[in-house]
Amino acid sequence: MPAIGYGxxxxxxxxxxxxxxxxxxxxxxxxxxxxxxKNEAEVGKAIKEVIAEGTVxxxxxxxxxxxxxxxxxxxxxxxxxxxxxxxQLGVEYLDLYLMHFPVAFVPGCDEAVSADQMxxxxxxxxxxxxxxxxxxxxxxxxxxxxxxxxxxxRVQAVASKPIACNQFETHPYxxxxxxxxxxxxxxxxxxxxxxMGGGANAMRKFHKSPPLTDDPVIGEIAAKHxxxxxxxxxxxxxxxxxxxxxxxxxxKRIQANKDEVLALQLDEDDLAKIAGLDKPxxxxxxxxxxxxWLGRSEFTGDTKHYxx
Ligand SMILES: NC(=O)c1ccc[n+]([C@@H]2O[C@H](COP(=O)([O-])OP(=O)(O)OC[C@H]3O[C@@H](n4cnc5c(N)ncnc54)[C@H](OP(=O)(O)O)[C@@H]3O)[C@@H](O)[C@H]2O)c1
Numbered sequence: 001m002p003a004i005g006y007g008x009x010x011x012x013x014x015x016x017x018x019x020x021x022x023x024x025x026x027x028x029x030x031x032x033x034x035x036x037x038k039n040e041a042e043v044g045k046a047i048k049e050v051i052a053e054g055t056v057x058x059x060x061x062x063x064x065x066x067x068x069x070x071x072x073x074x075x076x077x078x079x080x081x082x083x084x085x086x087x088q089l090g091v092e093y094l095d096l097y098l099m100h101f102p103v104a105f106v107p108g109c110d111e112a113v114s115a116d117q118m119x120x121x122x123x124x125x126x127x128x129x130x131x132x133x134x135x136x137x138x139x140x141x142x143x144x145x146x147x148x149x150x151x152x153x154r155v156q157a158v159a160s161k162p163i164a165c166n167q168f169e170t171h172p173y174x175x176x177x178x179x180x181x182x183x184x185x186x187x188x189x190x191x192x193x194x195x196m197g198g199g200a201n202a203m204r205k206f207h208k209s210p211p212l213t214d215d216p217v218i219g220e221i222a223a224k225h226x227x228x229x230x231x232x233x234x235x236x237x238x239x240x241x242x243x244x245x246x247x248x249x250x251x252k253r254i255q256a257n258k259d260e261v262l263a264l265q266l267d268e269d270d271l272a273k274i275a276g277l278d279k280p281x282x283x284x285x286x287x288x289x290x291x292x293w294l295g296r297s298e299f300t301g302d303t304k305h306y307x308x
Contacts, residue, residue, distance in 0.1 A: 003238055003241070003243050003244070004257070006019070006024075007032050007246055008020065008037055008039060009037050009247055010037075010247065012249070013039065016039045016046075017045055017046050019248065019254065020047070021046040022254055024047075024062070026259075028258060029061060029062055029063060030062070030245070031062065031063070033085070033089065034098075034100055035066060035072070035081055036067070040085055040089045047090060047091070063095045065094065066097060067085075067097070067099070067100035068081050068082065068097065069081060069110070070112070071104075071107050072107075073104035073123075074104070074107065074126075075125050075128070075129040078130055079138075082133050082138055093138055094140070096142070097143075123151060124155065127142075128158065131159070131160060142164060143188070144163055144167075145193075146168050146169075147168070149178065149182045152166065152183075164189060165189040165243075167190075167245075168190070168192070170192045170193075170242070172233065172274045172278065173215075191244070192243070195244050196229075197212025197233070212229075220273075221273065224270075227260055230253070230257070231257070235261045235266055236271075238262075
């Protein structure tokens with residue numbers, strides 16, 4: 001899997017097509033998608049065009065990840081969810097297909113807002129259905145996203161194919177060392193989402209700490225190397241090592257997020273300072289600290305527990 005991918009979440013209609021094309025023209029070869037982003041068709045249009053125009057020689061030159069949404073967790077719906085993503089993206093196979101969250105919604109529900117919209121599908125059953133996608137040649141690798149160690153262990157206990165990847169939020173304020181090390185020691189590749197602190201995420205407003213990109217330590221390191229805080233945060237991720245999938249629809253940033261990030265050499269002093277920024281818990285985690293539907297027994301149907 002190429003270590004730098006192009007993130008596509010929250011890209012507005014119209015922007016994600018142009019952004020994806022630009023990213024591939026600038027040398028990105030990994031696209032991070034999901035059924036629930038509702039923009040796979042636009043990304044698929046960009047993929048089709050870059051191949052037709054010769055920017056890349058063939059589909060095989062790209063690594064395309066998509067994710068199974070929670071309304072498709074029932075075993076009889078897993079294949080349907082996957083095929084829908086593949087059709088939208090216009091591809092005959094996916095390089096990586098992830099279970100987006102370890103939680104199921106009832107069929108047809110995009111976002112559960114009440115407990116009765118939660119579905120009782122064990123992640124083990126969904127995983128077994130995902131393994132069949134590999135057997136059928138629809139996907140090359142399968143993995144998970146937003147899984148904690150306990151959930152990884154549940155899947156590992158029944159899996160006949162390796163968990164290729166766990167994609168989760170991690171950045172200097174939310175380093176998740178135990179989870180990271182567990183993945184490393186079990187051969188599970190880590191992809192970081194929200195590497196720049198999830199500033200664009202709607203959940204940002206529930207947190208009291210200032211944006212990670214405004215952190216003075218990160219700013220000082222960026223100034224020392226003559227680059228931006230965003231580039232420092234991404235370079236830290238790569239160095240850890242993890243795959244990173246920055247989202248941007250701005251051509252200059254799309255370029256910086258690859259070229260400047262690859263060029264930046266963080267030194268031991270930088271790494272020690274960044275290691276000291278970890279603040280696990282609600283203050284450090286912007287994206288999914290306890291998404292209402294993550295803990296079924298604590299289901300509130302709203303976001304009030306974000307206030308701590
Ligand atoms: N598995 C999951 O549950 C999950 C959850 C969240 C995200 N993801 C994936 O991870 C990807 C990245 O995460 P993310 O979208 O939350 O956030 P992100 O990549 O950390 O940040 C995106 C935001 O930062 C801005 N930005 C990007 N590069 C910049 C730069 N060099 N300088 C200044 N600003 C910059 C973007 O603005 P512009 O676009 O306006 O340039 C956008 O507002 C997503 O797109 C998605 O593919 C997965």
